[in-house]
Amino acid sequence: MSDIFLSYAREELERVRPLIQALEAQGWEVWRDEKIPTGRRYDQVIATALGEARCVLVIWSQASVNSDWVPDEAARGRTRGVLIPAQIDDIELPLGFGMYQTAKLMGWNGDTADPEFRKITEEVTRLIGAPAQMEQTVPPVEEPHIEEQQADDSIDTPQVPKPEPARQKTTGRGVWLAVVVGVIAVGFYVFWQLQKPQVVFNNSIGMEFVRIEAGTFRMGWDAPEAFSDEQPVRWVHIRQPFDLSKYEVTQAQWKAVMVGEKNPSHFQGDNLPVESVSWDKVREFIRKLNEKEKTDAYHLPTEAEWEYAAR
Incomplete structure (x- = not known):
């Protein structure tokens, strides 16, 4: 297809x-x-x-x-x-x-x-x-065996700090900020500390982007409590590397793009993530960001890209 x-x-x-x-x-x-x-x-x-x-x-x-x-x-x-x-x-x-x-x-x-x-x-x-820049393969009848290596006891487990309200948090879905900002901050703190992805460029409003290399991962969840859209579990191959925003969009960055628009955030502050954003406004932000940067490359990550980067 x-x-x-x-x-x-x-x-x-x-x-x-x-x-x-x-x-x-x-x-x-x-x-x-x-x-x-x-x-x-x-x-x-x-x-x-x-x-x-x-x-x-x-x-x-x-x-x-x-x-x-x-x-x-x-x-x-x-x-x-x-x-x-x-x-x-x-x-x-x-x-x-x-x-x-x-x-x-x-x-x-x-x-x-x-x-x-x-x-x-x-x-x-x-x-x-x-x-999506990816292709999904037919789920295997039997999951391939993957040997798991035990962690070296000499390696310290990273300590996850409590997220600071004024600090930029990592995510790729601005529309979810008001709901999951704390969870995303913790999950990606560990991700950045362990994987250390390379910042590949900053755009004109100060957004940092990191390179996510191509690869294969197991997408979905097969637990009994999983939602229907998380099943079936399948192997997904990301065919091309892509760049992902390292942090959430701040209110200052939002205002730099959405000139003349009211800041929708409940908790105000230029360095705080923008939140309380509707889906239509997210799409408008991306459209205007593309215009500002004279490109057509910016888009929300797909579910596959988002889950792959989070892993």
Whole structure:
């Protein structure tokens, strides 16, 4: 199953290749007809890929509006409610598609900070979520044996201090701050002391980011008291390294991005974590942070990325 089915006129592959590369660089898998294996029937492979894709990105052009395939593929995406339209030529859109918000990529030069390109990434994120940069494997029937080494008695167990209210705490989910700030502070204090991840960069508002290397871990919980969304336990492979904020977003950082917005925090202080934040405001913060930093790379960590980093 691919993330994005790309519907376009085959003769314009080189025109849309920069878009494919930009989307894949974000971490999404993009299916296009050049992936059809030799000897397979086009219609069968395309129908399967179109039905399985999590969203359908149609590229309207002078050639594609006259194509036998593209309008039909777009109609199927529309029927499923997963259609994302964009156009690379200044043309009249086919009947039935003109009422949809369409990204205007005429003259687009590959800039991922371009507002029209971001319309696409924001809509993909809305439909299927931020790119996970990971693949899940089928849970094994029997869990592989992993030899556990006993800790050396000479190594002191790290002492976990009580979290200080004025100190930045480590997390990746700003929307949860008011609820779990103490728990996260303790868990990540041990993580930073033992693993010592390297700070790879600071952005313009002072957020520190550390590199989380690619790897495999066992995701979920198989205890009787586990919630349904924690099961089944499965092995997850994080395919690419990613960067994660070392600390929670402070109120000073929040105000630097959300200019003119009221600070929602109950406990006020520039160096305190921002809290009492709604999901919509978190999304708005990320959108404005991307604009401020002239990128499209910032997003909330996925459940897999978050759990992997916490381990």
